[in-house]
Amino acid sequence: MGIREQMVDMGISAVKAARALSKASGSAKQDALLHLADLLESESKAIGEANQLDLDAANERGLDKARVQRLTISEKVLASMIQGCRDVAAMPDPIGEIESMSKRPNGMLVGRMRVPLGVVAMIYESRPNATVDAGILCLKAGNSVILRGGSEAFHSNRCLADLMHQALEMAGLPREAVQVPPTADREAVAEMLKLDKYIDVVIPRGGEGLIRAVTEQATMPVLKHYKGVCHIFADDSCDVPKAVSIIENAKTQYPSGCNALECLLVHKDIAATLLPEVAARLGSGGVRFKACERALPLLGDTAESAEASDWGFEFLDLVMAVKVVDSLDEAIDFIADHGSNHTESILSEKYEHCMRFIREVDASLVVANATTRFNDGAQLGLGAEIGISTSKLHAYGPMGIKELTSAKFVLLGEGHIRE
Amino acid sequence: MGIREQMVDMGISAVKAARALSKASGSAKQDALLHLADLLESESKAIGEANQLDLDAANERGLDKARVQRLTISEKVLASMIQGCRDVAAMPDPIGEIESMSKRPNGMLVGRMRVPLGVVAMIYESRPNATVDAGILCLKAGNSVILRGGSEAFHSNRCLADLMHQALEMAGLPREAVQVPPTADREAVAEMLKLDKYIDVVIPRGGEGLIRAVTEQATMPVLKHYKGVCHIFADDSCDVPKAVSIIENAKTQYPSGCNALECLLVHKDIAATLLPEVAARLGSGGVRFKACERALPLLGDTAESAEASDWGFEFLDLVMAVKVVDSLDEAIDFIADHGSNHTESILSEKYEHCMRFIREVDASLVVANATTRFNDGAQLGLGAEIGISTSKLHAYGPMGIKELTSAKFVLLGEGHIRE
CATH class of the missing domain: 3.40.605.10 (Aldehyde Dehydrogenase; Chain A, domain 1)
Incomplete structure (x- = not known):
């Protein structure tokens, strides 16, 4: 045969x-x-x-x-x-x-x-x-x-x-x-x-x-999901110590995971405060940075200039792209252009910015003030998972047992006919 | 261009x-x-x-x-x-x-x-x-x-x-x-x-x-759905007057609809009672029958012998296949082999048979004691519909507004990281 x-x-x-x-x-x-x-x-x-x-x-x-x-x-x-x-x-x-x-x-x-x-x-x-x-x-x-x-x-x-x-x-x-x-x-x-x-x-x-x-x-x-190009947007109002911990966790806890951070977007008004701390904490952990022109001088020795191909790239390694943006809108647009609909997170103490980000960003998991690493069936409460879907038909996000089922309509009548 | x-x-x-x-x-x-x-x-x-x-x-x-x-x-x-x-x-x-x-x-x-x-x-x-x-x-x-x-x-x-x-x-x-x-x-x-x-x-x-x-x-x-080859199984315990009305409605109200009845399965113990009444009511409405050997003598002038290709066929016309079966199990197996996962109905006064049929038959709508013609977004309470899906991914049955959407996960954290 x-x-x-x-x-x-x-x-x-x-x-x-x-x-x-x-x-x-x-x-x-x-x-x-x-x-x-x-x-x-x-x-x-x-x-x-x-x-x-x-x-x-x-x-x-x-x-x-x-x-x-x-x-x-x-x-x-x-x-x-x-x-x-x-x-x-x-x-x-x-x-x-x-x-x-x-x-x-x-x-x-x-x-x-x-x-x-x-x-x-x-x-x-x-x-x-x-x-x-x-x-x-x-x-x-x-x-x-x-x-x-x-x-x-x-x-x-x-x-x-x-x-x-x-x-x-x-x-x-x-x-x-x-x-x-x-x-x-x-x-x-x-x-x-x-x-x-x-x-x-x-x-x-x-x-x-x-x-x-x-x-x-x-x-x-x-x-299916093709890849996880996950971003974090650190807004001007973010809590800096919390932000550094979240960025570190998202990038370094398991760099080869599909929900690991690949690109940090930083609001211009917080860049000078936040980026040196990120460089200190993550740089000492061996992370190398691919930075835009504005971020480059703030990131120290392990940073080099980003090339166009670094945006939207899945490094799966201790490498992170970093870009300074002017506004929430620019961050949302950048993610729409370079993200992979996997996991996107905003760090912000502004209620309205969190609400807009959650609503407007198109990804299987959208996060406010937490690490991207939570995109996982067990972490999100589904129990075991069989994969993460980044397309929207049937399942979007981690697929648990329910995503391995469908639902048929049932009708209990008592002699009903259609008029 | x-x-x-x-x-x-x-x-x-x-x-x-x-x-x-x-x-x-x-x-x-x-x-x-x-x-x-x-x-x-x-x-x-x-x-x-x-x-x-x-x-x-x-x-x-x-x-x-x-x-x-x-x-x-x-x-x-x-x-x-x-x-x-x-x-x-x-x-x-x-x-x-x-x-x-x-x-x-x-x-x-x-x-x-x-x-x-x-x-x-x-x-x-x-x-x-x-x-x-x-x-x-x-x-x-x-x-x-x-x-x-x-x-x-x-x-x-x-x-x-x-x-x-x-x-x-x-x-x-x-x-x-x-x-x-x-x-x-x-x-x-x-x-x-x-x-x-x-x-x-x-x-x-x-x-x-x-x-x-x-x-x-x-x-x-x-x-998508390819076709609607809908069956009704009239069990030995069915209420005959109700059954005749439902069969008539399912076959004749809109014969070119995908949820119209194409094949009637009748339990052997009710065939001699039910089929002559079906023949009288539907035959006078111009319905022709393609019948199995056992059903043929019970259906009068407008019946002819069914060929193998008539089982599982979508007539979309005033033509109906009719087959006598020995049991609920035979009906369920026949539907599994010849149905199109669209709409299947049982007419029975036996609680256990209705429950088994509802549970075991695989179709986008499974019905007890009502017409197949209810497989329609408006009839089932979805409002307007954009089609009926007979495959199980994303949508199974009529697709309303909700089936034109997906759901993303959202996570509201307060500095949460993954341990």
């Missing part, structure tokens, strides 16, 4: 499993999640061995250190997977819920019932914990999931998928609800992206290149 | 207008809608003349009667456009609303603020009233809209768009918020569907061919 036929078979059995899963009780899904937590504990040795095969291959091929690290299922990573299963198990079942039913003038009741999306395909890079994260969120939401992780994590992902299959069967649910393509081939991905007849949505996670490639090839809807 | 450049220009100015519109007050948008209602009244002569140009061309080209009728802006159609403007004007502004803000453990407030989608492209067939319907809903939701109606309605649509431009300017809003491509060329549509950089979503309305073509070419998300 060729790749194409294998992928079609996978699609068909995923749809069949999705139908069964959509009818599964909340407690069956909970059982599966708790069994999985137990299996991850009891099979830790097998997981470690599978992971070692991937690590050996990675080292042989000379994969860079950061990627090897992401590939490693350490004790800590495994413990967080196990905790994730138990946390998701404890959450209420979203499926079948009707938020409210309203009565129409003719007496019939109309409401919306939460339903699964159907079949979700995840395409992601090396981290094997994404396999478990995505699997358990899709299961809770009643979706079948096709998990296509990076080829370098092939053995780890196979092992984790096997455990998910066991957990599903222990709970009386179909093992086909979790599928891993039979090969790590790129061809398998290309074929998968043609299966809009079977797959309802594809969620790519990884670098911009992966996401663009998936978006171009996919025949089904794609939930 | 070539078509491509013209369409790119249109995209750029639509984005610019969308930014302005996203900040517009609810009362400015309301003003524009009320001005438009007045202009549609005062300029009825000009509208009639423009429409006459299209009608003359249509008659010259020998367009069929049904299409000429859809193309005609009668007094009644005009009055309903005007009323539509006033109704939408009276609705609350959805933009900027925050449904609730919850407090996170660290004290910061997190909520979701409703925002426009941005730029919406509508592609639709001959009805010129769709031009006004789509225009006013997009305006209310703060979106720019590109309106590409059928080439046979070119003059009518131009005239209506001109009035919308006047209304926008009278309210101090940018006229570029409503755009009509410069030509009725197919090439213009092809170019438009490449503009994912500027257009956030495309909504095609019309026949299955149009919708498939748009979906295949579009680089941006598409909200």
Whole structure:
């Protein structure tokens, strides 16, 4: 059987499993999640061995250190997977819920019932914990999931998928609800992206290149974010000590995160006060600055002149663009032109400026007086997340279990006809 | 300037207008809608003349009667456009609303603020009233809209768009918020569907061919339904007189509607009672039946044997498929295999059967004991609608103003950083 036929078979059995899963009780899904937590504990040795095969291959091929690290299922990573299963198990079942039913003038009741999306395909890079994260969120939401992780994590992902299959069967649910393509081939991905007849949505996670490639090839809807070019605007009225702490946190707490700060905009009237303090605090932490003409003299030794390409650039590193602006309006316009609709923050003690920024800036999370690093499902109160959407269809911002569902209309009539 | 450049220009100015519109007050948008209602009244002569140009061309080209009728802006159609403007004007502004803000453990407030989608492209067939319907809903939701109606309605649509431009300017809003491509060329549509950089979503309305073509070419998300193959399952416990009325209403009230009944499934134990009455009532109304072997002898003269292709077929005419089934399970499985996720209804006095059908059937509207014809924004209480989505991403069912918006996360902090 060729790749194409294998992928079609996978699609068909995923749809069949999705139908069964959509009818599964909340407690069956909970059982599966708790069994999985137990299996991850009891099979830790097998997981470690599978992971070692991937690590050996990675080292042989000379994969860079950061990627090897992401590939490693350490004790800590495994413990967080196990905790994730138990946390998701404890959450209420979203499926079948009707938020409210309203009565129409003719007496019939109309409401919306939460339903699964159907079949979700995840395409992601090396981290094997994404396999478990995505699997358990899709299961809770009643979706079948096709998990296509990076080829370098092939053995780890196979092992984790096997455990998910066991957990599903222990709970009386179909093992086909979790599928891993039979090969790590790129061809398998290309074929998968043609299966809009079977797959309802594809969620790519990884670098911009992966996401663009998936978006171009996919025949089904794609939930994605390309990049996080996050700005902070420090207004003239900002509280300087608070501002310095927030800027430091946003830039340095996890510089390679998509919600890390990339460009600081500073009001001209506070620049001379704020920027030297920013330079002192962040510069000593190893941050280098790409500064506009007005900011440059205020930032000390680690600053150099920004080039045009530095605005709107995602550094993902201890590098930050800095620009002095004349007004709130200029900051809002600059963000509209150079932002990526991910996370934007204003630091200001002026109520009206905060309100305008919150209202007028178009981003999946708009913040007043806090760090950009809060754009994360757990931080914003969604529980686990499966990614962050920066486009506005279906989901905007972190996607939790609810974003893996839809809602159908239900109508309870008593012989009603349309006049 | 070539078509491509013209369409790119249109995209750029639509984005610019969308930014302005996203900040517009609810009362400015309301003003524009009320001005438009007045202009549609005062300029009825000009509208009639423009429409006459299209009608003359249509008659010259020998367009069929049904299409000429859809193309005609009668007094009644005009009055309903005007009323539509006033109704939408009276609705609350959805933009900027925050449904609730919850407090996170660290004290910061997190909520979701409703925002426009941005730029919406509508592609639709001959009805010129769709031009006004789509225009006013997009305006209310703060979106720019590109309106590409059928080439046979070119003059009518131009005239209506001109009035919308006047209304926008009278309210101090940018006229570029409503755009009509410069030509009725197919090439213009092809170019438009490449503009994912500027257009956030495309909504095609019309026949299955149009919708498939748009979906295949579009680089941006598409909200759509292909077809409405709606079933009614008459359970053994159904109330026969109510059932006959509902079946008649669903099939005959508006047979060319996407929510009209196409296939009746009847439980074997009620078939001999129900089907002769259905035949008597609907047959006398001119309905022909395509029946399975068991149903055929119960349906009288206007019935003929169904072929395999009649199951899952959208007749859009006074033709109905009829099939006898052995159980609720068989009905649910048949609908899963042959339905189009549009509207499905059960007629039953058994509580448990109604509950199972409502829960297990996957359709944008699932009904108990009422006609399928209720799948419509106005009937379900959404107010005006811009189409019905039968796919689950973003919207499932009728799309009203809310479905033309998204929601961004907002965070009100007081110096909060992430630990």
